Amino acid sequence: MKRSIALFIILTLLICAVGCAPLPEPADTFVAAMDTEMTLRLYGDTDGSAAKYLTAELFRLDAVFSPTEESSTLYSLNRFKTIRDADILSLLQTADEISARTNGALDVTLLPLSRLWGFIGASYYLPTADEIAETSRRTGTDKYEVVDDSVRLKGDAELDFGALAKGYAADVCRAYLEGLDMPALLTLGGNVQSVGDKPGGEPWMIGIQDPRQPEACIMTLALRGTNAVVTSGDYQRCFDLDGVRYCHIIDPATGSPVQNDLCSVTIVADSGVLADGLSTALFVMGPDAAFEHWRQSDDFEAVFVLKDGTVYVTEGLKGAVRNCNFEVVSR
Numbered sequence: 001m002k003r004s005i006a007l008f009i010i011l012t013l014l015i016c017a018v019g020c021a022p023l024p025e026p027a028d029t030f031v032a033a034m035d036t037e038m039t040l041r042l043y044g045d046t047d048g049s050a051a052k053y054l055t056a057e058l059f060r061l062d063a064v065f066s067p068t069e070e071s072s073t074l075y076s077l078n079r080f081k082t083i084r085d086a087d088i089l090s091l092l093q094t095a096d097e098i099s100a101r102t103n104g105a106l107d108v109t110l111l112p113l114s115r116l117w118g119f120i121g122a123s124y125y126l127p128t129a130d131e132i133a134e135t136s137r138r139t140g141t142d143k144y145e146v147v148d149d150s151v152r153l154k155g156d157a158e159l160d161f162g163a164l165a166k167g168y169a170a171d172v173c174r175a176y177l178e179g180l181d182m183p184a185l186l187t188l189g190g191n192v193q194s195v196g197d198k199p200g201g202e203p204w205m206i207g208i209q210d211p212r213q214p215e216a217c218i219m220t221l222a223l224r225g226t227n228a229v230v231t232s233g234d235y236q237r238c239f240d241l242d243g244v245r246y247c248h249i250i251d252p253a254t255g256s257p258v259q260n261d262l263c264s265v266t267i268v269a270d271s272g273v274l275a276d277g278l279s280t281a282l283f284v285m286g287p288d289a290a291f292e293h294w295r296q297s298d299d300f301e302a303v304f305v306l307k308d309g310t311v312y313v314t315e316g317l318k319g320a321v322r323n324c325n326f327e328v329v330s331r
């Protein structure tokens with residue numbers, strides 16, 4: 001009898017110790033890297049060592065992928081036309097896969113066109129058709145090759161991982177945090193990455209920017225567990241001329257900023273780099289081809305905001321949407 005009472009007390013204490021354990025506290029760290037502002041919200045990083053490690057990783061990746069910083073690895077590739085670098089090789093291989101599945105909508109060779117249109121350095125310019133044709137000769141996924149793990153550029157080609165690098169960085173951070181079993185919500189500019197379940201049992205609430213009122217949210221997504229949520233839009237870096245909006249995402253087929261019915265595309269996927277690459281590629285493809293690509297895939301969900309204000313949400317995400325009217329894209 002005494003033994004069973006003792007056992008009961010021990011069990012009660014154990015359950016209470018687990019059940020009543022204080023929730024890990026969130027702590028925010030701000031990082032300015034990759035041309036954007038980032039917030040790392042880590043739960044339970046009591047000595048700040050995880051934030052310190054991730055900050056260093058983000059600066060390291062910035063120093064690899066910056067297309068404009070003269071000391072970066074990518075700058076060196078674009079200048080000297082060859083490099084052997086594990087991060088660049090890995091991201092280029094992922095870019096190739098996403099480019100293949102989206103009929104070339106994602107193309108990491110468009111830097112000369114981005115420069116021509118003035119999106120590098122925000123000195124916007126409306127080029128002539130001849131200038132676009134001339135510059136387009138330097139672009140295309142046939143303008144690079146991988147030989148013995150080295151990336152080589154042909155002629156005067158240049159690479160730009162602006163469509164993918166933040167997603168790649170989010171994956172690097174996620175892998176580290178998963179190793180520590182540390183929940184987190186990372187905001188790397190327009191890329192949000194949740195890691196693990198939010199302590200306390202509530203879902204992560206992730207706002208999607210309203211493309212026509214970027215300081216407000218068009219909806220909130222209530223998501224559990226680990227997800228990458230990445231938005232590409234026509235409002236992020238753009239200029240308006242004679243009633244036409246020119247945005248920083250270039251259609252490789254025309255050499256000009258994308259013109260279609262979309263204002264923004266948000267992708268939800270397990271992988272940050274996939275979500276980032278697809279958000280850019282599906283924005284290029286336009287709504288109909290993008291819906292079709294979702295129907296043929298099983299590795300992402302999406303939210304589309306059209307210029308006429310309609311919001312489309314793919315079937316798998318409809319239960320997660322808060323505070324927004326929308327149409328459902330079905331299989």
Ligand code: AMP
Pocket residue numbers: 105106107108110114160161162163164231232233236248249250251252276279280284
């Ligand atoms: P994101 O904001 O992720 O959609 O990426 C847009 C950035 O990717 C641009 O600022 C360019 O640096 C680059 N970019 C523009 N158009 C494309 C494209 N069609 N494919 C790949 N990268 C692109």
Ligand code: MG
Pocket residue numbers: 162163164230232275276277278279280
């Ligand atoms: Mg992207």
